Amino acid sequence: MPDNPQTGPMMAPSAQHPAVPPPLAQPPRRDRQGTAILLICGSAFIFAAQDGISRYLGATYSPVFVIMLRYWFFAVFVILLCARAPGGLSRAVRSKRPAIQIFRGILLALEVIVTVEAFIRLGLINTHAIFACYPLLISALSGPVLGEKVGWRRWAAVAAGFLGILIVLKPGSGVFSTDAILPFLGAVMFAVYGLLTRLVGRDDSAMVSFFWTGISGAVAMTLIGIWHWEPIAVRDIPWLLLLCLGAACAHFMLIKAYELAEASALQPFSYTQLVWVSLFGVTIFGETLAPNVALGGAIVVGAGMFTWWRSHQRARAGLE
Template sequence: MPEHHPTGPLTAPAPRSPAAPEPPGGPPRTDRQGAAILMICASALIFAAQDGVSRHLAAVYSPVFIVMLRYWFFAAFVVLLCARAPGGLGRAIRSGRPLTQIFRGVLLVAEVVLMIEAFVRMGLINTHAIFICYPLMISALSGPLLGEKVGWRRWAAVAVGFLGILIVLKPGSGVFSADAMLPLTGAAMFAVYGLLTRLVSREDSAVTSFFWTGIAGAGAVTLIGIWHWEPMASEDIPWLLVLCFSGVAGHFLLIKAYELAEASALQPFSYTQLVWVSIFGVTVFGETLAPNVAIGGLIVVGAGLFTWWRSYQRERAGRR
């Protein structure tokens, strides 16, 4: 559910990381990008499985309780990783925009809780088919929030993408309900989180943003989740451990991928998570992939890929 991002639902828009310098006698750059693509695809698989485990546990326990335990583990991982980074924790903590960083972390953990609730109510497939509109929301909001120029082609892609969302929702069907507002709201929250990530990247390093994402999120969810504490059945503890360790594994793969290749080259492969979510939804949870959901989802993905392509073209033109 991001960077899902602790959720992992499709990679969160993060500050563009330059590829790591080529070591003498190392593999050619194309091999490095190929390895990075494999890592992104593997992280998408892990995050899809993580969403399935979250749905399983949240059907029994409070979503905020599950997210709290997951974030405790994630925060420990963040502290360990930042302590080993150049400059240690002291450098990771220092931020030019501390209030914005804290707000980012709180916003993301709230989005995670919201998405897990949506998994329980709507299922994995319907939830993700709506949630994948978040890149389009980023394009739409990047102008008013960041002052970025959004051309008519990207506005057209946003319009087409939201047409796809209407096809998914199919007004008059069971999918179109108050529950559909959960993934829509989650997508909007994740889009704002991504834009704030861009904003803070103007002053803070990726390590600093990663630190505040984990620590602020863990602190915020603990204030609420501690009141939802409940004993866990012994058979559910292994699933909780899978949830925690898979989150760490997914984020580790993301970090390594961005060390090898630029984010702009990797973003399209994050959409493979929707494929895995559909497979898990049908085979594990007995969900149905309705034709309108498949068609609408493909339209949204296509529109999202077009907005990425336009941004990539502008980025390449800016380098010349």
């Protein structure tokens, strides 16, 4: 995503997300870009697999129940990771903007619910084709939210991305469904989450933001999901465990990747998640990669890549 390495989610599309730096990114100690690229691509594969598992479990059980269990595991992972960091939990819990930290954690949890519901109704491919516009939304909203200057080139990229979404949706053709609002709503929520993460990053460390993301999200999901408790079939327990373990593994890979190389060099490789999602959607769930979805998705991703490239160029020139 854009300019700050703290804008990553718990998972992608977040249920994580493509092109998302991890919330624990630190200045690289040494540049081992090849290893870092492998780690990024590996995490993208795991996130895509998680999306597939989320779609499967969400169609069988209440999505909020599954996400609650996922967040419980994630909260334990966050606590253990923060406890081992310098200063321990006492340092991680101290935020200068606790209200915003809590809000962004809750917002991410709600975004995951919306996105998983989109997986169930629209499938993986169609959901990701629309959700991929979130970097463009971050560019568009960075002006009013963060006071950043957004030039005409980035506005042109946002317009191109919007055109790509229209191609995916084919409004007026009779194919458009109100369910298509879900992935776009998820993208908006995730973009706002990313911007708020950059905002709190001005005062709080990445570890503090990571802690509040996991804990406030887990509390929010417990308040919502506990009312949807249901027994889990024995055959689905391995999938649930794989879903939870995959999240911890993928985030650890992200953290290590951004310790080894610059975020700006690695971000484009996160888009490989779209490739894996498409393969899983077609081969496992019997989805169809329609020509308009492929074309529109390519335009959205291309616009996002241009936005990333433009931000990288301006950062190198010291203009931002």
